[in-house]
Amino acid sequence: MAPIRLGIIGYGIMGERLLRAALNHDPAVIAVAGLWDPSAAAMQRLAADLPQVPRLDSAAAVTAACDCLYIASPPASHLGYARAAIAQGRAVFCEKPLAVDIADAEAFVAETRQAGARGAVNFPFASMQGVAQLVRWMEDGVTGPGGIAAVQRVEIGIAFAQWPRPWQMDAVAWLDARAQGGFAREVGSHFLFLARRLFGALSLQQHSVSYPEAGRSERAISAVLQAGGTPVALQGGVGTTTLPDHNTFTIIGSGGRIRLRDWAVAERQMADGAWQESPDAIPNEKARPLTLRGQLDKVAALTAGRPAPAAMSRDGLALASFAEAAEVQRVAETILAG
Structure with missing residues (x-):
């Protein structure tokens, strides 16, 4: 079979990461058809960084040129590009959030369902080795020190020394504005997706948000949710850690606790309270290329129309559907509305 031709809109941080992952992928599976960014500076940077990549002159x-369109532009533009691609029979792989307008996102989900469109949203936890380890621990139901047994609740903590994070400062104009930016959308949505996929549909019960700086994005959020009947507590804040980015997703069970730390590291809490990493744990910087490779394998399968894998297995999760992404978005936007 011919490789899947991947087109990319946007050469920011995520566009560049997935582009490099595609270039390093098996060329029999993925081929880069071309990239366009509305910023002349971004296109010049692409020409200098990766001159072998076709630079096209428009989103159209x-x-x-592609079989699957990867959309890595700011959130407000996502659905316009996605609708145009789907109208031409292309598959779509979109960055999160799916959009910032909840009603439009839900209308889009209905449209794509009726059209039988192929598409997914890029929540990399779907291909994260550490997440697969959490699933194995839960399915094994191990007890004793570091065990889990029956899940009782989930606690999510996300913290930042500053927002945006240092590597995002080129996009501060929208990443620190209320209309499209903020850490609840950019980071919190990943963990909401993980809770939704592991435990079930999300239901928001209580929430609060703090906007202490006029015209800028949130600096603190708090929420109490249910995920398929499992209680979930979410806390997030800026200036609450000295680290650029620190997060934990802790699953508390009758037999112990397990967690995902700093995006990638699966850990079990031992009898003395210390956290022990899984034997194959690697930090996110090293895990990212493996994760993106897994995402691209699933994108290629989706585009080719091959049967989708199980939503959750010991080897990882299926890609996030448009419907799941819209559900996550609704929760995030409701929190941000205050």
């Missing part, structure tokens, strides 16, 4: 040109 990228869509026409």
